Amino acid sequence: MSDWKLEDFAVPEVPDKDRFHDFALPDPLMRAIAELGYEYCTPIQSKALPFALSDYDVTGQAQTGTGKTAAFLIAALTRFWEEPLQDAPRPGCPRALILAPTRELALQIEGDAKSLSKYMPERTVCVVGGMDFQKQIDKLNKKPVDLLVATPGRLIDFLDRNIVSLKSVEVLVIDEADRMLDMGFIPDVRRIVFQTPHKRQRQTLFFSATFNDDVMRLAQSWTIDAEHIVIEPEHVATDTVEQKFWMIGRDEKDQALRSLCLHEDTERAIIFANRRDQTHRLMKYLRDHNVPCEALAGDIPQRKRLATLNRFKDGDLKYLVATDVAGRGIHVDGVSHVINYELPEDPEDYVHRIGRTGRAGASGVSISFVSEDDAFNLPPIEQYLGIKVDCSMPDIELSAKE
């Protein structure tokens, strides 16, 4: 523990906000929280932690960007600290299982788990499809694992080969249940949940951005007397993001994008396009005009996508052109701008896009280009947000036409 003391992490009490200090968390966990720069709990942490830390099941309606990952990880790590294992742990028998629908999300969770447990003995392993199978096996066979983060398909593979056993799971986390449903993973998830101890013998924390009847049914069958928590989606999107809509001709968009990227206020930006071919075209266009950028789309190999994401996260890469599907996996703080080169067809995608900036309380700007080609996507967005938006002319100088 070296010489770190809780007093080194001074956060003043503020009305209507909870501090992590208010939950009597283990010192090594507090040290990691301090290092991550978290001071006050986000709303979902304030609402979920009192229940999750008291061993209650929780069902949470919350999107990414709300801080839900830290909420469930803090609960699991605190439990492990307070109830150390009596017997020697066996390899492949995690105490917590976290299921996520995509590799990107699973890898994000793994990263958060490693940061939060930096000063604790707990070990995290992530098993996801599309990445080196043997390496993941070696990681599991080498040493006992405490937190296992997994996508359903790959985990089933490991269960079938008896590399993982879920008999010792004390905390089961199901993240983004609605997407698991949409992606057809529920039969796999059911098989997995069935291999964990009975719901009376485990704690289940269940999260979903939306709760329709199907999601509700799953939540009810996998949890017991759960505390249901709702974090309004508008909270994520609109509070910390300044939304601008620029009226712009189809032929002026490229030029406007280039000017925007080169503008001094644009520190780090994600540019969204509706289709993969468009992301590749924009990447080429920007590079040809001395704007170094990378594309993030489904047809780019996984390894390259991860390398790109890491460079973006580390600040080595300032501009990223992404599709909606690829963009959902991006949880990076410090994104100053989201640029919608085109308006998405689905208003929910709009909210997800702009939620890539203004994360964790920081402020951000989203700029949406509205042209004759996609202006008809605006009314559904207005309806979804419950606001009428003002379209304006671009408020920066556009660079000269070629």
Ligand code: AMP
């Ligand atoms: P998530 O919703 O789990 O994807 O978290 C969104 C982002 O918020 C992550 O980058 C976290 O590092 C960050 N975060 C989580 N909790 C806090 C907090 N209490 N204060 C500041 N940032 C946080």
